[in-house]
Amino acid sequence: MVEGVLNSSFIDINLLNALYLIFVGFVGGLVSGFIGSGGAFILTPSMMSLGVPGLVAVASNMCHKFPKALVGAIKRAKFGQVDLKLGLIMGASAEAGVMFGAHIQEYIKKTWGNAGSSLYVSLAFVVILSIVGTYVLWDALKSKKQGVPSGEFEKPDNKIIRFIHSIRIPGTMVYFSSIGKEISVLLTIPLGFATGMLAATIAVGGFIGVPSMIYVLGVPALKSSATELVIAFVMGAGGSFKYAWSGFVDVRLSMLILLGSLFGVQLGAIGTTYVKDYMIKIVMGTIMLIVLVSRGLMIPVYLHQLNVWFHLTPEVIKWLKILSFAINFTALLTGCFIVLGALIKGIREERAYLKKEAFYMAEERKF
Amino acid sequence: MEKAMVKKRPLKKFLVFGILSVTLYYLLITHQELVKEFCSKGKWYAFFPIITAFIFSFVHGNFTDAFWSVLGIEPKKKRKEVK
Numbered sequence: 097m098v099e100g101v102l103n104s105s106f107i108d109i110n111l112l113n114a115l116y117l118i119f120v121g122f123v124g125g126l127v128s129g130f131i132g133s134g135g136a137f138i139l140t141p142s143m144m145s146l147g148v149p150g151l152v153a154v155a156s157n158m159c160h161k162f163p164k165a166l167v168g169a170i171k172r173a174k175f176g177q178v179d180l181k182l183g184l185i186m187g188a189s190a191e192a193g194v195m196f197g198a199h200i201q202e203y204i205k206k207t208w209g210n211a212g213s214s215l216y217v218s219l220a221f222v223v224i225l226s227i228v229g230t231y232v233l234w235d236a237l238k239s240k241k242q243g244v245p246s247g248e249f250e251k252p253d254n255k256i257i258r259f260i261h262s263i264r265i266p267g268t269m270v271y272f273s274s275i276g277k278e279i280s281v282l283l284t285i286p287l288g289f290a291t292g293m294l295a296a297t298i299a300v301g302g303f304i305g306v307p308s309m310i311y312v313l314g315v316p317a318l319k320s321s322a323t324e325l326v327i328a329f330v331m332g333a334g335g336s337f338k339y340a341w342s343g344f345v346d347v348r349l350s351m352l353i354l355l356g357s358l359f360g361v362q363l364g365a366i367g368t369t370y371v372k373d374y375m376i377k378i379v380m381g382t383i384m385l386i387v388l389v390s391r392g393l394m395i396p397v398y399l400h401q402l403n404v405w406f407h408l409t410p411e412v413i414k415w416l417k418i419l420s421f422a423i424n425f426t427a428l429l430t431g432c433f434i435v436l437g438a439l440i441k442g443i444r445e446e447r448a449y450l451k452k453e454a455f456y457m458a459e460e461r462k463f
Numbered sequence: 464m465e466k467a468m469v470k471k472r473p474l475k476k477f478l479v480f481g482i483l484s485v486t487l488y489y490l491l492i493t494h495q496e497l498v499k500e501f502c503s504k505g506k507w508y509a510f511f512p513i514i515t516a517f518i519f520s521f522v523h524g525n526f527t528d529a530f531w532s533v534l535g536i537e538p539k540k541k542r543k544e545v546k
Contacts, residue, residue: 106499114492159512163520171528175538333513340512343505347512348498351491351519358520358527366531369539439536446539 106346107147114352120428121356127431129168129364131321131380137300137387138428139353145421149210150217151201152346155339160350162332164361169325171365177319179274183326185281186288190301190327193292194335201296202342211401218391218398220297225388228303233381239374257314274319287312292331301331317373367435370442379434386427393420473529480526487519
């Protein structure tokens with residue numbers, strides 16, 4: 097399974113590959129419904145470990161993601177977690193970022209081929225995941241210590257947020273319900289642009305979108321992850337069309353991933369209603385750091401394929417690929433266990449509560 | 464007493480969208496070569512993967528939504544007290 101067809105853009109899909117994609121989709125969806133960032137950081141590398149070139153993996157991923165983001169956003173809007181206004185405003189600047197990022201991707205593919213494209217995607221993963229993953233995990237552990245009751249939205253607070261909230265640019269101030277304050281729309285533009293650019297690079301804009309909403313704008317984590325789904329839909333639709341226009345979207349990959357993913361995303365979204373806010377950050381941070389190692393191991397392989405710097409024996413390449421694949425799989429399972437564990441525990445508590453409530457109601461009626 | 468609190472499960476939605484979803488995936492798998500060809504053409508053929516994605520999401524999304532409800536897995540009801 098690890099050996100792929102690196103010289104053609106669209107791989108052959110056999111039963112084993114298809115089942116793997118469905119499973120990967122389920123876990124990706126589960127995690128994405130839970131943390132709101134598409135789960136594509138699981139999906140893109142997983143497709144790449146089947147031999148799909150970086151650019152096709154990103155493009156196909158994006159194409160499965162945007163309609164799914166719409167499904168997720170509608171569901172979470174019903175839970176009262178979506179700030180539609182913020183999502184649409186950031187979505188617009190993210191769209192510009194996607195277009196810019198897609199141009200860079202296509203240029204790299206044209207100049208250095210599939211190995212260059214995969215190297216670029218992997219390098220972006222390693223850099224972003226190491227910075228954001230460490231910070232998110234550190235912050236999650238901090239909020240765990242402080243303790244916030246389940247179902248409540250924790251209000252983030254730091255120096256940057258206070259500074260952003262204090263800036264007033266006349267004519268650009270808009271009230272956002274998720275923040276509970278007016279902030280300047282201009283300040284959201286660089287955040288949206290960076291989110292879009294990252295989405296076009298690794299198919300996960302949420303890595304910038306969600307943390308930037310939390311730590312820069314001051315949106316509670318649950319609402320950030322839900323609002324990110326609106327951004328993902330807006331930019332994903334535009335980005336997918338751009339990639340499809342150049343013939344890089346393999347819709348078979350997209351739909352097989354979607355098959356598992358929609359089961360997962362629904363379950364993940366239900367899961368968010370049972371857990372504490374910091375739990376979302378813990379899941380996000382943990383998976384980010386595991387995927388980082390998996391992608392990092394592949395960098396020497398791509399460098400070798402490009403004939404720069406590294407010269408590896410076929411044996412070493414084989415082992416690096418297997419190891420990278422295995423670690424990626426571990427990330428999938430870890431995400432799956434944490435989210436399902438939290439969900440099962442939450443549902444048990446809820447059922448016990450409802451039983452107790454029904455019992456008291458029956459008792460009351462007796463008297 | 465408990466039964467009165469349980470919501471009606473969307474069995475009809477589950478069956479209708481389930482059958483539609485299986486049909487769509489069957490068509491996709493059995494026409495792989497054609498799909499591959501359409502996807503790689505680019506230009507105006509870009510509408511093919513985009514529209515496909517929307518149709519699959521709508522049908523399969525409705526199916527999976529009903530799926531979890533039929534299994535009895537629902538979001539937590541909002542209330543002030545936690546335990």
